Amino acid sequence: MREITYLEAVREAMSQEMRKNDDVYILGEDIGVYGGAFGVTRGMIEEFGPERVRNTPISEAGIAGAAVGSALTGMRPILELQFSDFITIALDQMVNQAAKIRYMYGGKGKVPMVLRTPSGSGTGAAAQHSQSLEAWVAHIPGLKVVQPSTAYDAKGLLKAAMDDDNPVIFYEHKLLYKTSSDVPEEEYSIPLGKADIKREGTDVTIVATAIMVHKSLEAAKELEKEGISVEVVDPRTIVPLDEETIVNSVKKTGKVIVVHEAVKRGGIGGEIASMIAESEAFDYLDAPIKRLGGANSPIPYNPELEKAHVPQVPDIIKAVKETLNRA
Amino acid sequence: MQLTKEKLLIPDLSNDKLIDLYKQMWQIRLFDEKVDEFFAKGMIHGTTHLAVGQEASAAGVCALLTVEDKITSTHRGHGHCIAKGATADKMMAELFGRTTGYCKGKGGSMHIADVEMGNLGANGIVAGGIPLAVGSALTAKMKKLDYVTVCFFGDGATNEGSFHEAVNLAAIWDLPVIFVCENNQYGMSGPIKEMAKVEHIADRAGAYGIPGVVADGNDIIEMINVTDEAINRARSGKGPTLIEAKTYRWKGHSKSDAKKYRTREEEQEWRKKDPIKRYKEVLIEAGLLTEEKAEEIRLAVKQEIEDAVKFAEESPAPTLDDLLTDVYA
Structure with missing residues (x-):
């Protein structure tokens, strides 16, 4: 089996899914030609074009809400936030809207989306770019929360997250992006909730x-x-x-x-x-x-x-x- | 259609539709008045926000929507739901917390939604629905579907960051969304005159490079006309419009409001601009309605609301097992 990095595994999972399913698209800040703050989406706009690799203004609340609204109406968005600290700005949409819509509406409607975001310290980025806030979202019924630790897990868990009909917060650790492990080329899924x-x-x-x-x-x-x-x-x-x-x-x-x-x-x-x-x-x-x-x-x-x-x-x-x- | 000397209706609506809209305005008013009565008597728990006096914007804006079109609504959303096709019985059942309600009794007044009918939901968070509407419009654009999304919100919501972010997003992507600000003059107790420096909320549209239109929110014909233009613009791929409907809520912000922040005289002035009465006069002058017929319609709606109450009262309550259902899909 070939070895790829955690970062490549995340990108590969998204790209393979986007090749298969037109409803899947990614939106976020600087994810276009820049390739995302950490380079995860590099090359994707060239393959999928600007409609499906949607570069957004710096508007975390707005783009989170746009993701939720598009998920509610039939798309399966992947929202990239540059740093997980910025989830503070998107939280109303994730916590008060995405997490609760299905329940509030009596089981009608669903919000199949993945919010991907890098977390963790160790890069010298200090207090506003280094936090691990996963407990906040874990506290909210209606959200699922994923924290892969290896390239293999990242690919399989992201596939499961994209297939899930609920809002999933997918934390990527920025110091793990360059770590490698054996990762199958084909798509595979690791069930959410399996240690x-x-x-x-x-x-x-x-x-x-x-x-x-x-x-x-x-x-x-x-x-x-x-x-x-x-x-x-x-x-x-x-x-x-x-x-x-x-x-x-x-x-x-x-x-x-x-x-x-x-x-x-x-x-x-x-x-x-x-x-x-x-x-x-x-x-x-x-x-x-x-x-x-x-x-x-x-x-x-x-x-x-x-x-x-x-x-x-x-x-x-x-x-x-x-x-x-x-x- | 030239309805009267002053009133020109631009889109082509049948006479039946025009009468239906009159009926719908009464449905909105009498539903909310009934809810008001129940809250006063302590028959419904929680809280509610009534749109009595604002019927023309909900009915006028939704008059041109199809089942495929979408709306997002607000905490003051009963009228929008009715205008988008919700029925009083299931709405009343929701307020009674019954399983036959639109949300099986789990949403209540602030969360009535009917996704299949294009009602993407009322919202308890001020401005919370604006980004959702933009997302819905994004789906239409990406899937090349013909529907438009109407986004209702109040004057207070325009001071939220979500408004700015979402309207800008819709503008840069030319999304088929119509932003309808129902400016009822107060965000809870805060007068919009003190909370925003611009004279008209519609002026804010210029900051996003989209058209902003000020409309008399108590004039249903004007609301239909401005919405018609905005819908045409949205459907032809030219992007969003911001419509400001100047209106007034006759009741307080919610069930507990002493209305100390406004005068009784101001309330009386606005009551003179009663949107239902004004529309009735137009229809009578146009020869489409008589006083007798108008009264018949009102009474029929009154009965409909009574029937809705009966339906709600007779509906089953959820069981405790329902507590944990539908948390996840």
Whole structure:
């Protein structure tokens, strides 16, 4: 199998779908000849033309609403927001309109759209271009929320998101764009709500999202040298959440650490930890559930401070050891 | 058609249609008056926003729409729904929270929608429906469909960022959408005169490079005429128009409004411009209606609303199992 990058996987998923289905189009700021802020749509306007690769004004609320309205009337838009921080400006349309339309209308009408947007820190872009706000949208019934961590997952999950008849928020981690993995050339779908065990282990479970999957795998490799066997579970989608896979893993290891980049307070880790505590896995816990997340501060510019804001490999290793010591 | 010496109706509408519109204006008024009565008596819960006095814009604008055409509406949307073909029984059932309502009792007054009939929904968020209308128009353009989308909103909505973003988007893409601002002079309590520096909201159209038209929102013939031109423009690919319908809501903003922000004299002045009465006079002068016939129509509508209430009252309530249905498709 050939290897392609996460960024190429996202582009390939969109292009393959657009070749098949005329109702699918993409809209967003600078997605035309510029190719998008991160280059994801590069080459697409040349293939599909400006009608289907629709370059928009800088109007996040307007273009989000246009996507919702066109989805409600028969199109299947993909909306690209340059940075996930800008979802603040589009939120009325996503939260008050897209998420609720079907329910408010008594099951009539649907909003099949994907909002794709890069999230995460590590680029030195500071407080307004580095956040991970997925917990906000995960809080809203009616939305689905996807966070792929590999190129393979990105392609398959985006296919599923495009096929879904609901509004899906699809978070791409900007530091993962250049990472590669084996990706089939043909289309394939990874069901939303199916976690992936990225590494099997027996001593402790780490539930990690997006880039934290990779940091957790690195930590697991280090811990293996000390004879500690770590299982890394990647939920891949936080709504719907594959509770079963997480619960089963915790039942097996009896210890769990939840890791995400988003600010710990109010982050999705709290939801995952609570879900575990309320589940049958509680009786299997040998140590308290531990959460790692971003600091309670905006994301700073200084590279050392920026790094300190989010969990790093040594933090995960430390958390694993602390958890094992308390067992 | 020259209806009277002063009133020229530009599009070709049948006499039956003109009488139907008169009836529809009464449907809008009597529906909302009945709702007002029920809220006063505490028979319906939640809140509601009534469009009594604004019947001409809903009926006039929708007079030329087909089933394929779309509308988006506002929190003050009962009239738009009726004008786009909704029936009083299912609307009343919705306000009663019954399963036979347009939204199975889950939307209520502010969310009545009938997607299959082209009503893309009322909206509880001021200006929330404007970008949706633009999206609907984008679908028409991309799928090469002939429908137009009418976007209703109030004067207050024009100070929202969504208005600016959406109108600009529709303008640059020449989308088949008609923006209808029902300027009823107040956004809740805020007079538009204090909330915007321009004299007419229609003047804002110039900022987007599209036509802006000021119309007497209490004159249904004028509303039909200006909408006709806007529809022709939209259907021929020339893009959107901003119509400002100057009107007035007779009732308060919502069910709890002491109306301290306006005078009783001002209210009386506007009541003299009663859109139904004015239309009746035109129809009588044109020889299409008599006082007797007009009264017959009003009474028939009154009965229709009573029947709608009966239908709503006799309809089943949702079961608790319905709480979690239709969250996802």
